[in-house]
Amino acid sequence: MSQPDLTRPLAKLLSDSRLRHEFIRDPAGVAHRLAFSPATIASLQELDTRLLEQQARSLLGKRRFEVSRILPRTWHHLGDDAPDLFNEFALEAAWPTGHRRHLLDAAAFCIFLGDRADSIESARIRFTSADRRFALARVGGHGRRGFLMLLRWRNTVRSWLLFTGRSD
Amino acid sequence: MINENHIFAIPLIGPGFRRPIADWILSGPPEINCVEVTAEHFFGDGHLISLSELAGRYPLSVHGLGLSLGTPGPLDEQHLASFLRVVRTADPDWISEHVAFTRTDEVDLGHLNPLACTRNVLETLVAHASELSDRAEKPLLLENITSFLSLPGEMPETEFLNRLCDDAGCGLLLDVTNLLVNSRNHQFDPLEWLREIEPDHVRQLHAVGYTEDNGVWRDQHAEPIQEDLYELIEEVVRYAPVQSIIVERDANFPEVDELAWELTTLERICESARSHPAAGEIVE
Numbered sequence: 001m002s003q004p005d006l007t008r009p010l011a012k013l014l015s016d017s018r019l020r021h022e023f024i025r026d027p028a029g030v031a032h033r034l035a036f037s038p039a040t041i042a043s044l045q046e047l048d049t050r051l052l053e054q055q056a057r058s059l060l061g062k063r064r065f066e067v068s069r070i071l072p073r074t075w076h077h078l079g080d081d082a083p084d085l086f087n088e089f090a091l092e093a094a095w096p097t098g099h100r101r102h103l104l105d106a107a108a109f110c111i112f113l114g115d116r117a118d119s120i121e122s123a124r125i126r127f128t129s130a131d132r133r134f135a136l137a138r139v140g141g142h143g144r145r146g147f148l149m150l151l152r153w154r155n156t157v158r159s160w161l162l163f164t165g166r167s168d
Numbered sequence: 169m170i171n172e173n174h175i176f177a178i179p180l181i182g183p184g185f186r187r188p189i190a191d192w193i194l195s196g197p198p199e200i201n202c203v204e205v206t207a208e209h210f211f212g213d214g215h216l217i218s219l220s221e222l223a224g225r226y227p228l229s230v231h232g233l234g235l236s237l238g239t240p241g242p243l244d245e246q247h248l249a250s251f252l253r254v255v256r257t258a259d260p261d262w263i264s265e266h267v268a269f270t271r272t273d274e275v276d277l278g279h280l281n282p283l284a285c286t287r288n289v290l291e292t293l294v295a296h297a298s299e300l301s302d303r304a305e306k307p308l309l310l311e312n313i314t315s316f317l318s319l320p321g322e323m324p325e326t327e328f329l330n331r332l333c334d335d336a337g338c339g340l341l342l343d344v345t346n347l348l349v350n351s352r353n354h355q356f357d358p359l360e361w362l363r364e365i366e367p368d369h370v371r372q373l374h375a376v377g378y379t380e381d382n383g384v385w386r387d388q389h390a391e392p393i394q395e396d397l398y399e400l401i402e403e404v405v406r407y408a409p410v411q412s413i414i415v416e417r418d419a420n421f422p423e424v425d426e427l428a429w430e431l432t433t434l435e436r437i438c439e440s441a442r443s444h445p446a447a448g449e450i451v452e
Contacts, residue, residue: 003286005240006319011275043284046320054316055281058386062279065388069419097276099211099234099250155212 004039013044014056015095024049060090066102067109070125073118074110085113103129120161123148128157178438179373179405180227180412181431185209189417192424194221199431202227204264204414207254208234219257228260229309229372229412237296237310238269238283248303255304262372264309264341265300267293267332280313285321285328290335297336309341309372314349314387326364339371342408344401345387349378352385358400362407370408375401375434376416389418393430398437405441413438 012034013020023030027049031041064086068075075082089112096104107129110122123137127150135150139161146163180202185193193203203226210219222228232251235243255263268280283289293310301308310332312325321328333340342365351358377391393401393415404410413434417427 003284003288003320003322005288006284007239007269007281008272008274010281010319011269011272011277014277014281015275043320047317051317054384058316059277059279059281065419095276095278097271099208099247101276101278 004037004043006040006043009034009036009040009044013052014059017056017091020052020056024053060087063090063095063102063105067106070102070106071109071118071121073121074113074116077118078113078116085116089113100129120148124150124157124159127152177411178435178442179410181434181438182226182412182414183427183431184231184414184416184418185222186418186421188421189424189427190218192427194225196225197424197428199428199435200226202229202261202412202414204229204231204416205254205258205260207232207251210254210257211250219254223258227412228258229262229264229414230255230258230260230306231414232263232265233280234270234278235265235296235300236268236270237265237293237300238267238289239272240288240292241273243296243299244271248300251300252304255306260306262309262339263300263304263306264311264372265297266311266313267329268313280315282313282315282317282319284319285323285325287322290328290331293332294336297332297338301336301338308336308338310336310338311341311343311374312346312350313343314346314353316353318354324364326361330364330366330369333366333369340365340369341372341374342370342404342410343374343387344397344404345374345376345378348397348400349385349387352380359403362404365408367408370404371411373401373404373410373413374416375413376418389416390420392422392426393433398433401434402437402441405438406444410438 013023019030027045028041031044064083067086078085086109089109093108107126110117110125119139119141123139127135133152137148137150139146139148143166144163145165146161149160149162151158182200182202183189183193185203185205193200203222205219205222205228207230234247235251266280267283269283270277270280297308297310312329329340347358347361351361375393375397376389377393379386379388379391415430
């Protein structure tokens, strides 16, 4: 009997922590619910579920690391809360696709964080990921407020910060 | 059959091209003999301008991260087209990708994941590797990955890799760090593993320091190369006709003097290995 393709079921299990935890508790139940073939079920039941979890955490860690590199100021401001906040975000957020996925992930994380993200970094990343030509974003922090003007010129993003006063 | 010119020649040694060390690489330091560029870093027309600056200065290899050669079905045409655009601009000596999958039609995991060593997967990889090499018109090298998870298969990983290289007509990009990390996490002897690989398949090496935390080993690409890795690299260079070695640091970049020292150390190790070659045998 030829061995089944495991990439699809594995990708599902590695990317969806709820499904994975359910699978670890009840592998046969999950496999039947997702209509995996008997051969796939047999192969999945051979997996070491501890290592499956470790692989999934490793993937999430790599994803988190890439976002932390794109958002260094936000990551610094969040301090020790940053990894847990990202994990909470990742629980609901879809895994972004394509070669710009880390940028898209960072932009989505900024939206998830709202006011907790560094406003200048957030505006810049959201602008870059959205492929817009021009934007004016309200920014603030460290007791100051103002506007960030963003312009895309020859594949580079240029920005100008205009402080207008002190924030409350 | 081992080409004796390669067993006696010192491999080319160089870094992976990364933005934080771009100025150093472009300044042409004597320690750098070759450079690897990651294809996905140059997706986007503007980025190709900086790639054309690099092409012609060094022997290049173009390394892919996201073609997902192990996913059944056709290759992603859009990703492949972008990859080929980078290849055409860089005109590299080699192209390389991984023995892995990164996505399916439903999920893009964004990073490398293991494949089962089965005949079906071998068939998929051979077809995709042949297509990639044919369309790029460049020799292809495929890289072993590191993984916590090991999947049930029909043959050992070493047999799988040998058959893949034979059937697809490609070479092996042996990531020595991945081999050491896997050997520690899965408790096997890396030298025994190496002995099972046909030496002539091994054309290029990747190396970077590993990280270890509570008995779990990782390839985070953020540390200098450790002594046990240098020892393993020396054994590989003594065993196989390696033609180039790439240091693939991605984070925690030190001063360039430290990177230059790593490249010089690798060259010294290669000189030592090549002055005492033991093709087909490993001295323990």
